[in-house]
Amino acid sequence: MRVLVTGGAGFIGANFVHQTVRERADVQVTVLDSLTYAGNRASLEPVAQQIEFVHGDITDAELVDRLVAASDVVVHFAAESHNDNSLGDPWPFVHTNIVGTYTLLESVRRHDVRYHHISTDEVYGDLELDDPGRFSESTAYNPSSPYSSTKASSDMLVRAWTRSFGVRATLSNCSNNYGPYQHIEKFIPRQITNVLCGIRPKLYGDGLNVRDWIHVDDHNSAVWAVIDKGEIGQTYLIGADGEVNNRTVVESVLDVLGKSPDAFDFVTDRPGHDRRYAIDSTRLRTELGWRPRYQDFRSGLEATVAWYRDNESWWRGQKDATEQKYADAGEKKTGPG
Structure with a gap:
């Protein structure tokens, strides 16, 4: 094929x-x-x-x-x-x-x-x-x-x-x-690489937005x-029934990397930031017999953190420019932390 x-x-x-x-x-x-x-x-x-x-x-x-x-x-x-x-x-x-x-x-x-x-x-x-x-x-x-x-x-x-x-x-x-090879402008790899670089993770708005x-x-x-x-x-x-709010994601990243779960900053929210996504994958599972390998978010996150820790050469050259782009767009700390 x-x-x-x-x-x-x-x-x-x-x-x-x-x-x-x-x-x-x-x-x-x-x-x-x-x-x-x-x-x-x-x-x-x-x-x-x-x-x-x-x-x-x-x-x-x-x-x-x-x-x-x-x-x-x-x-x-x-x-x-x-x-x-x-x-x-x-x-x-x-x-x-x-x-x-x-x-x-x-x-x-x-x-x-x-x-x-x-x-x-x-x-x-x-x-x-x-x-x-x-x-x-x-x-x-x-x-x-x-x-x-x-x-x-x-x-x-x-x-x-x-x-x-x-x-x-x-x-x-x-x-x-x-997972691996995701551009570090995206939410999870940005937070992982922030911690690895000694930068406090950033959380939009109130941090309660949920993603699956x-x-x-x-x-x-x-x-x-x-x-x-x-x-x-x-x-x-x-979908893999992985609903988690953004604050929990950041706290989990910090925990996996051995840091205090409150060592992050709240920043200005994104315009039109959707509150919650959730997928019903019943059809895929019942008709095609598919099942996810990672049955819980934490196990997949641990594997992802390990990849970014072990592959710094893949992402390190992008980091400064990525953070500068957010700063130029007006990202500002808004709450305690």
């Missing part, structure tokens, strides 16, 4: 490539990545001799068409994905997440290639903290940021191309990922379950 992985030098995509090389000897992997700031060729170094890497943009129709024509499956991870960045400049999100998805869909349509689309639970908006409900495949879309609205748009394109043109596509919407965390390896095993056994035209929600 020849698999084209878009965004394969990014966080989730790179981990998908590693897992595929490790567990699927029958799969030939080609990675297409434009190597924006969130894509890192170093993330693929351990498997560089076992894959083909193409430096290019998913909006380049001629390049995409050539690569898709030589593939049996396209797995589309490539996306602009940081909410803070989407608030500062929405255009890259429109360009990559909408125009890029359109370009891929037209190519898989032309060559009748199987397509799997990676999306996010953020397309559903958010839930109240005291709401017992969770997102399901039937939840109405209600995106609240330029990032989530462009991902919602891309999902709708996939559904339309499947219904209108018979594209052989599946979709998955996943909860918040964490899943280790990236579990996300990617679910993606393969959908590719192998999923029904064409259907959507599958991927």
